[in-house]
Amino acid sequence: MKVLTKVLLIIIAFCFLGTLFYSYFIYSLTPERDKVYEFTIEKDENLDNISKKLKDIELIKDPLMFKLYMKFNNADKKIKAGEYRIENIKDINSLISILEKGQEKLIKYTIPEGFDIEKIAERLSDLNLVNKDEFLDLALKRGNEFDFKFSSEIKNGNLEGFLFPDTYLISEPDAKKVILQMLSGFENIFDEKMIVRAKELNMSVKDVVTLASIVEREAQLDEERPIIASVFLNRLKAGWNLEACSTVEYVLKKAAPVLTLNDLQVDSPYNTYKHSGLPPTPICSPGKASIVAVLYPADTEYFYFVSKGDGSHAFGKTFSEHQRNIEKYLK
Numbered sequence: 001m002k003v004l005t006k007v008l009l010i011i012i013a014f015c016f017l018g019t020l021f022y023s024y025f026i027y028s029l030t031p032e033r034d035k036v037y038e039f040t041i042e043k044d045e046n047l048d049n050i051s052k053k054l055k056d057i058e059l060i061k062d063p064l065m066f067k068l069y070m071k072f073n074n075a076d077k078k079i080k081a082g083e084y085r086i087e088n089i090k091d092i093n094s095l096i097s098i099l100e101k102g103q104e105k106l107i108k109y110t111i112p113e114g115f116d117i118e119k120i121a122e123r124l125s126d127l128n129l130v131n132k133d134e135f136l137d138l139a140l141k142r143g144n145e146f147d148f149k150f151s152s153e154i155k156n157g158n159l160e161g162f163l164f165p166d167t168y169l170i171s172e173p174d175a176k177k178v179i180l181q182m183l184s185g186f187e188n189i190f191d192e193k194m195i196v197r198a199k200e201l202n203m204s205v206k207d208v209v210t211l212a213s214i215v216e217r218e219a220q221l222d223e224e225r226p227i228i229a230s231v232f233l234n235r236l237k238a239g240w241n242l243e244a245c246s247t248v249e250y251v252l253k254k255a256a257p258v259l260t261l262n263d264l265q266v267d268s269p270y271n272t273y274k275h276s277g278l279p280p281t282p283i284c285s286p287g288k289a290s291i292v293a294v295l296y297p298a299d300t301e302y303f304y305f306v307s308k309g310d311g312s313h314a315f316g317k318t319f320s321e322h323q324r325n326i327e328k329y330l331k
Helices: 002-028 047-056 063-072 092-101 117-126 132-141 175-189 192-200 205-218 222-237 245-252 288-295 319-329
Strands: 036-041 082-087 107-110 167-170 304-307 313-316
Touching (some): 036 167, 082 167, 132 175, 192 205, 205 222, 304 319, 313 319
Antiparallel strands (some): 107 167
16 A cells, blocks of 8 residues: 555656646747747757757747757758748747748848937938838827837827837838837837836936937947946936037037037027936937946946047046046047
């Protein structure tokens, strides 16, 4: 009787472990249906690289399980090279079917960090991916029509700042699809950790993106982004105006090494020399580095910075120190 009990316990244990293993196996190879996955498989790329690539974009959760499943199904040698854009993927078998069939040649486009919506529209129009007027109407006036996780942050339908700069693949020219891709890019980058951090700083997502867009236009070196972010945050905490030249340039539609006194008098809520707080919307699409810089700024007492003319900046704590930097680098 004792032997039978032990055998039953062993069988139950194996069944339990088998159930756990199967549950993890299914979990590790089940994509999220509401996500869009974009990736490229090179000719003769090995299964290890492909597995890592799919893990990096979170299409699969466990590369080892993926490799075992592919080999078990003799599918590891059938993967076709190509540029893939996959959405509404149901399960691992659907993914394998797509990888074995290959995918049509997709159109690749790149939007650099720091482009505002008008520049994005020009770039996409030049690539014959959108009608410029249609794109601007959708992105500047009808942004609330898109199913977007951060829709509550969008005011008056203006998506400025939320079209994430990156390289994308698309199957056909279509303004709505391009906008959805770029909004999805933002959703993917601004994750739950960033949302929690923004709340810790008492900032909305839009506040973070708006300040990050200013940092994006003011900074050229990645290592200086957290320092420049700290300057603007120090000014806001002290009740100062931001006095960011980039916000005036956004209004004037021009970039200049030095703005004139007349430029600084432009009547606009975006003129942070005349108006306190953040501008009404972001002024461009910031990259991840600028967003992270705002969420995790350097700990400084700087209130001023001036360009050295080589892409870097000199920082100052006091106005007199700032004046010395101006004398040194601008005259």
